[in-house]
Amino acid sequence: MSATLEIRDLYKRYGRTSALKGVSLTIEVGEVVGLIGRNGAGKTTMVEIAAGLHRADRGTVRILGLDPQRDRAALRQVLGVQLQESQLHSSLRVGELARLFRSFYRNGRDPDALLERLGLHDQRRTVFDHLSGGQQQRLSIALALVGRPRVIVLDELTTGLDPEARREVWTLVEDLRQEGVTVLLISHAMDEVERLCDRVVVLAAGRVVADDTPAGLVRTTGVPTLEDAFLQLTVAGTGLGPEAS
Template sequence: MSSEEPAIVAEHLHKRYGPKVAVDDVSLRVDPGEIFGILGTNGAGKTTTVEMIAGLRRPGRGSVSLLGLDPRRDRAKVRQVLGVQLQESYVHGALTVSELIGLYRSFYPDPRPADELVELVGLEEQRRVRFEKLSGGQQQRLSIALALVGRPRVVILDELTTGLDPRARRRMWATIERLRDEGVTIVLVSHAMEEVERLCDRVALLDAGRVVAVETPAGLVAQAGTQNLDDAFVALTGKQLEDVG
């Protein structure tokens, strides 16, 4: 794989649920080693888009290529190199942090050491605690650790730090930066502008299922002619919302 070849190419993705169009002609290219943000209002189609990229949902139309593989046809290969943290996902509730990490490690040929994973997300004190007894933030952190178990080359994180306290959030950011240094490609779905500004090389802004801009965070601010990313987000999205009233 040459370094120019993109890690992810999504072309003309469409998805509708009944009459509702969730994703409408989304095309994205993510370079290897890049931290690529996906921003957008609630219901803009972010999660559906990343679920199609991860091969969890079949696109109505369009195609996805991940490291040159088709996430649905080449499922078995893609699972070796892709780590996914899903927004609403749960694991075996009665198992402890250590047991779950052990279970997920067993799925991969060369998993990250359990100690490293626990340390990466700061759950050293909770190793023997059952998943169902963890706080929401701790569950979220475990879910991120489980996405990193198999030393993925591409990681999709849906709402990385939602529900985390500021300390845990900073720790996650450091973890993401460490992954970037390892050359991992990261797709980050986020609502947190501070996080996007700090971490993302480029950002796709989705609105009502369409890509309205792909830019660096600074580029988005410039394009919107605003003071900061928050304002740029507001200026560039929600057109449809206003149209409908």
């Protein structure tokens, strides 16, 4: 396999706070990798630097060999991003937004088919502001996929979704894997990470403190569940656990 996403020695400070302290990460083609960490661990900072929204103070990012800053236009044709928090044009309808975002890409998916797949077919004429939180989330996923990305970043993928919609979105991610799409999934839902991810990267206080399969993390930490492993690793990683003292 070859690397789709390579992050090398990434540093980022905001004022006196170090958000990232030398993060490195490699994701191979077609992998689904989970990025987990407590709030403020640096996950969103890392993803936003990878997506070209911010510049790193030090270090490099390459996605399919492209630099997010230098190769902005080319990268965005192959990268799909679902952001944790963002609104859309408030009075545009679901179908209009899907077609608008489709128009940004040269080789995108059929927006209507995507809305159908995400259970938004009946809401095509509903304006964004009138959607429920879960419907907005599903639309956000649809818009991240409409460009037929080769790499996709999904931040808090299923937050706000009911159990049925969650399962449907999980199936969608599994289909993406089958298509060879590389997925970076940021999540606090350990069942989701366990089900979907080939590998899990744990971030704590701006550093990678573990990088293993879900089963491997549970095994090496010697705890019963992935959630226990996460808690043990992140408490230790922030210097709050007994290992840090």
